[in-house]
Amino acid sequence: MSTSNGIPRRCDVLVIGGGPAGSSVAALLAKQGINVVLLEKAQHPRPQVGESLIPHVWKYAELTGAAPLMEQQGFVAKAGGITVWNGKIHRIAFAEFGFTRPALHVERDIFDELLIKHAERQGAQVFQQVTVREARLELEQPEVNYLDKRGGDTCEGAICCRFVIDASGSSAVLAGQFKSKRLIDSSMRFLSLWGHFKNARYVGADGRSYAAREVVKVRPVTFVTSFEDGWIWHIAMRQVASVGLVINTDRARAMDKNQREGYFLHTLKSAPYLDRLLDGAEYLESSFSQRPDYSYYSSKLCGENFYCIGDAASFVDPIYSHGVLNAFYNACITALAIAESLQNPAYRARHAQLCENRIRQFYGFSRSLALGEFGGDGVDSELVSRFMRQVPRVELELMLAAAFMSERSDNFHQLAENAGLNLQPTQARAHVMEKLML
Ligand SMILES: Cc1cc2nc3c(=O)[nH]c(=O)nc-3n(C[C@H](O)[C@H](O)[C@H](O)COP(=O)(O)OP(=O)(O)OC[C@H]3O[C@@H](n4cnc5c(N)ncnc54)[C@H](O)[C@@H]3O)c2cc1C
Structure with a gap:
């Protein structure tokens, strides 16, 4: 009724x-x-x-029946990720891990x-x-x-x-x-600030930059760079790029709420490589958003x-x-x-x-x-160890390489060891790059 x-x-x-x-x-x-x-x-x-969606999402989208709709939508397929973390550059390509379906920028x-x-x-x-x-x-x-x-x-x-x-x-x-x-806990509290940019250049898997309109032809990577206070993402989509930064909430508290957008734009301009990707791009003011303590x-x-x-x-x-x-x-x-x-x-x-x-x-x-x-x-560490034993190896290996790129791998190795998994170091798949051609 x-x-x-x-x-x-x-x-x-x-x-x-x-x-x-x-x-x-x-x-x-x-x-x-x-x-x-x-x-x-x-x-x-x-x-x-x-x-940014990682390739693991497809298996669940198949179960719900949404996978064909996602395919028809023609979202941007991404090739992998490139990080510049404390000055070191790494690249991963999803295809090298054996994924047959692409990750997406949606x-x-x-x-x-x-x-x-x-x-x-x-x-x-x-x-x-x-x-x-x-x-x-x-x-x-x-x-x-x-x-x-x-x-x-x-x-x-x-x-x-x-x-x-x-x-x-x-x-x-x-x-x-x-x-x-x-x-x-308090040392792990973060604030994120983000917005959208039109006509921003993006990074391809070869470490070169491409004009926004190329994104449907040359697959982008999700680009991440660390900076003094935190880290920044750049995700190229069909019409706009999503660019956001993450800082510790304590750092944000030192700032007035109204100053955050100015800080956001200033940080992007001075962050490694971002200045070049955003040069000539149009910032869409209405897209500015923030989320504290997420x-x-x-x-x-x-x-x-x-x-x-x-x-x-x-x-x-x-x-x-x-x-x-x-x-x-x-x-x-x-x-x-x-x-x-x-x-x-x-x-x-x-x-x-x-x-x-x-x-x-x-x-x-x-x-x-x-x-x-x-x-x-x-x-509960025992629950986590059990979970790791059930995760498909290809997914664990991708995570290991990704963790290595952002210098968080020690913990992941420890987790794998607790779970009795003898994961081979997969740093080799987090390729070191000398420089980016942006
Ligand atoms: C800064 C940042 C960056 C992120 N980047 C990524 C990324 O790149 N990739 C990724 O996979 N994830 C990312 N995430 C996480 C991702 O956005 C969320 O995990 C995801 O959206 C969770 O989906 P959900 O359905 O649980 O919640 P949501 O997507 O938040 O959906 C919840 C829905 O509930 C509705 N709702 C809320 N209250 C009520 C109510 N009282 N009654 C009825 N409806 C209500 C809302 O309107 C909303 O539509 C990011 C998160 C943050 C904070």
């Missing part, structure tokens, strides 16, 4: 948020004939950061809209401009209260369901309710009638382009756990615990890898 606004009063699974995590879990469940409602606060296409507004439409086509009932305010999980049947902002008026409503999936990204609706959101985790993730996934569970760091991968992975295991639980409610608690372990494993893996230290902040 629906209310006058068309939103049903009941469903089996209520998903909060239609980013990569929410849309993917909704697609997977709806595909199996499960009655899913997805409520999304914004109206797609909406801006989102996180345009416009996230287009990518995320594609995913939410796919969820709808699979049978999920999707309502945009509807914000979830609260989920009452203590009831026999959970109830989700929302604000419907469609058509200019705001009205309240409620839906009863059997499971609530929180995929609300950094809003982390359930973690807010549980008061379980924890910032990663590294956090929730100490409570899954229960008998709720699951927190994607950024609503944790986000560590953008350095290895892990965010969308984490969202996809969490969506796939959650869909499995909920489909099983609906069939066999007696095992609900067990499935929730298994899923929580998996989500925590991936968080621990990302945290240990990205922040260059092991343990701490809710990381």
Whole structure:
């Protein structure tokens, strides 16, 4: 039964948020004939950061059925990465690791809209401009209260369901309710500032720079360079390049909020190579965005009638382009756990615990890898070791090479050793380059 606004009063699974995590879990469940409602606060296409995708995402996109749509979209295929870290230049090429499908640079507004439409086509009932305010999980049947902002008026409503999936990204609706959101410890707090540039040159796999219009012919790399206060990314897409920087939050605190955009532009102009890539490029002022303290985790993730996934569970760091991968992975295991639980409610608690372990494993893996230290902040080292034993070797080797490029490899070796994996040093695949021809 629906209310006058068309939103049903009941469903089996209520998903909060239609980013990569929410849309993917909704697609997977709806595909199996499960009655899913997805409520999304914004109206797609909406801006989102996180345009660099690593090749591992394809296996999850195959499961959700979104892979052919991603192919048809014609996103920019990227060849690999080049980093200039403390003056040392390294290059990796995905093809050398045996990946058969390319990594991508995607416009996230287009990518995320594609995913939410796919969820709808699979049978999920999707309502945009509807914000979830609260989920009452203590009831026999959970109830989700929302604000419907469609058509200019705001009205309240409620839906009863059997499971609530929180995929609300950094809003982390359930973690807010549980008061379980924890910032990663103080030395690991970062602020990111980013924006888009038109006609920016980009870096190809050969270490040369190319005009923006070449990007569909000559594959770019994701270009990363460290600077005095942090590091910078450059991601070339079809119409614009996304350029952003990451600094420690303490450094940002010394600055007035209004000074941050000036600092951002000044830093890009003076950073190694960036000055040349952005010479003559047009800065799109309206694209300037910032996110402070983006590294956090929730100490409570899954229960008998709720699951927190994607950024609503944790986000560590953008350095290895892990965010969308984490969202996809969490969506796939959650869909499995909920489909099983609906069939066999007696095992609900067990499935929730298994899923929580998996989500925590991936968080621990990302945290240990990205922040260059092991343990701490809710990381269970035994879970991480077990996870590493299950990750396909090709993916581990890519991560090892990537970690080596940004001088974070010691920790990764330690992780592999704890897991009993005898990974051969793959530094050879992080090729040293003498110079870049930008
Ligand atoms: C600086 C930075 C750079 C990054 N770079 C990369 C990168 O290069 N590659 C990569 O893979 N990842 C990157 N990420 C991470 C990536 O952006 C996220 O991990 C990814 O978007 C997570 O997907 P999600 O679906 O969990 O959340 P989101 O994409 O945030 O989607 C959540 C959705 O929930 C909606 N929502 C929020 N609150 C409510 C509510 N109350 N009710 C209803 N809907 C709600 C939002 O509108 C949104 O659409 C980066 C992150 C940062 C901070």
